[in-house]
Amino acid sequence: GAVVSQHPSWVICKSGTSVKIECRSLDFQATTMFWYRQFPKQSLMLMATSNEGSKATYEQGVEKDKFLINHASLTLSTLTVTSAHPEDSSFYICSARDREPWEQYFGPGTRLTVT
């Protein structure tokens, strides 16, 4: 099956610093990648959708200057949380899919804690 990796799996950073999370599709070309955030005991919240080589489309309420997304190749997307604050502490999950089949395959997630 399709494999998506995510790095790091967990990170602790100080308030005001920036953190970069990588998402890679290992055995397929990810024409579209998605970034989600999930707070404890809550559902997935889509943050943004990115297609390779184009700018990400952000969901309403998600600050694009704070959450920088780059999808430079068909196998790699990055999410940078800039000037992180404690309220940004969450579980960040990426997923990827090719054009068809349509199922999204999820990375293992990155647990971010901002102190």
Place this chain on the structure above:
Amino acid sequence: GQNIDQPTEMTATEGAIVQINCTYQTSGFNGLFWYQQHAGEAPTFLSYNVLDGLEEKGRFSSFLSRSKGYSYLLLKELQMKDSASYLCAAMDSNYQLIWGAGTKLIIKP
């Protein structure tokens, strides 16, 4: 608007059968997905239905009725490891997934 409804929580007994229902309203429809998510982990893909009917995959089956905007996930011979949240998601006309809030399934011995 677009909406997915599924029960918040269900409880079942080890070895039994449980059916998790999902109703959806989307702008266009390109299929219905079920994912399993264990606590603290990312979701894993279970099934995809785009045509009406039942798709069986081992102990798990998924059903779709497009005319009713309805799907269910059927889990047979429940095992303790099946304790997880089950997420229903419908794909709209833009091929975007609209997610339900998830159903937490608790399995008791």
